[in-house]
Amino acid sequence: MGSEVGSPPERTGGERRLSTREAADRLGVKPETIYAYVSRGQLTSRRAPGGRGSTFDAAEVDALARRGARREPPAGSGDLALRTGITLIDADRCYFRGVDTTELADHYGYEEVAEWLWTGVLRPGTHFTAPEEALAAARRAVDALPAHSGPMDRLRVAVVAAASADPLRFDLSEDAVLGTARALIPVLVDALPRLESGTDRTSSPIVRRLWSRLTAQHPDEASLRVLAAALVLLIDHDLAASTLAARVAASARAHPYTVVSAGFGALDGPLHGAASSLTHRMLQEVLERGSAAAVVADHLRAGRRVPGLGHRVYQGEDPRARALFRLLEDVPQAGPALRAAREVAATTARHATLHANVDLALGVLTVSSGMIPEAGETVFAVARTAGWIAHALEEYDERPMRLRPSGHYTGLRPPQPLP
Structure with missing residues (x-):
């Protein structure tokens, strides 16, 4: 040839x-x-x-x-590109399987969209329920953690405990993986300690059960709509770092629990999942000091990025942020945090053209609802679990171990003396 x-x-x-x-x-x-x-x-x-x-x-x-010959990404572009039919980001819009994500968030709940993303079938009223044995194992593991452990620590432990309770976890057939996904997500949520007084039924939608793990405040319907939309909008975002990690694990034929663990590992950083926690603290400081300018100045003086602004894949405002800000307008108690967020964006715009991203909108929700600082990161992690499973299902249909790049060696050339 x-x-x-x-x-x-x-x-x-x-x-x-x-x-x-x-x-x-x-x-x-x-x-x-x-x-x-x-x-x-x-x-x-x-x-x-x-x-x-x-x-x-x-x-x-x-x-x-x-006729649709299967295209492969061009070589030599300098960036890793993979075939995927899940998410398209185009012209500052985000689509799941060709459907605008903001429209999905306006019309369907998290479990309904997750099920549709996995199977292509929309099942209205779908709710996920945690198996008793897996949930009991996850709760025992979470309860054994030190008191200062955060939600992400608990989620990482819960997924490992749930895996240990599932002797069929190595079955990678589509039906088995779907069964794992429908069970794992409610286990993750229900294993977190409740902060709100009262009880919630295990048949309740994920959004209500997650709310009670993030704040002691009783939810109003407008706030629940924002959280529900956030869960849908955050399900996937093309090949983000955590999603790539999940696909690499799936390429090695790791079972779904390990795929999710890989995603959690890549999510745990200030530039990805933890970004919303930084935004939460920044907005709290703006409200306490009464000045966005002073807080932004402190960040710039220290050489730090201003949290909640800018995104590498959008030229303008993050469409997910735009959708959440629209819903937050209907939450009366969100007014002060919403104004603080807009002041941060306007102040920073004097120095750089940066638009609000989804972390800024999440920060408004978490601050105005009295949620814990890590709430945004927790929402992100729970939501994205459905996306990682969708990518795993795609990757299981690909050639095993294909995600094995070659290293570009820059060390000393052999032969070198024995150390």
């Missing part, structure tokens, strides 16, 4: 012929994939003049492309 890749295109009787490389580029696949199409009868090849490789009818190649 070596000499044909760069062969010039051939014309026979007005018919344009493509080299293997040209056909591969047009279909967005590797050159060796072209021969797989030939062997399956999807393309026909002809020997090039002089026997220098094969050529292909351009019209036939274009017809195959229109």
Whole structure:
């Protein structure tokens, strides 16, 4: 195949012929994939003049492309790109399977959207219930942690405990993985200690059970709508760091519990999941000091990023933030925190063109609802679990161990003396 890749295109009787490389580029696949199409009868090849490789009818190649030949990301772009049919981010909008995420959040609950994302079937009224044995194991493990442990510590322990209670966790068939997903998410939520007085039924929607783990305040319907929307909007966001970690684990055929654990590991940092905790504390400080300018100045003077502003994939405002801010307008007690957030954005805009991201909106919700500082991170983690499972289901259908990049060695060249 070596000499044909760069062969010039051939014309026979007005018919344009493509080299293997040209056909591969047009279909967005590797050159060796072209021969797989030939062997399956999807393309026909002809020997090039002089026997220098094969050529292909351009019209036939274009017809195959229109029929949806499986495209692969172009090599040499410098960034890892993977095929996925879950999330598209385009023109400052975010879509799950082609549907605008803000519309999904306006019409459906978290469990309904998660189920639809996994199966392609919308089941209105879907609620997830934790199996008793898995929940008991998770609660015992969480209760054994030191008192100062945070929600993310508890979630990480809960997923490991739930895995230990599931002897069938290594079954990676689609039905088994879906069963695990429907059980794991409520286990994670119900294993967290309640902060609100009273009880909630295990058949209640996830959003109500999660609320009681984040604040002692009784929820009003407007605030619950914001939390419910946040859970939907945060389910997935293309190949974020935690999602890539989850897919790498799935590529190695790790079971779903370990896939989620991998996601938790990558989430646990100030530049990803923990960003909302920083925003919560910043907004609290703005409200206490009565000045966004003073707080922003302190961040800039210390050389720190102003939390809740800017996002690498959006040129303008994060659409998730825009959707949550719209809903927060209907929450009376959110007024002061909402004004503080807008003052932070306006003050920072004098120095840099940065727009609000979803962490700023989450901060408004958590501060105005009296939630713990880590509440936003907890919402993020619970929501994104559904997305990691969706990506695992995709990855289980791919070639195992494909996510194994080669290192670019920059160390000393051998041979070196024995240390």
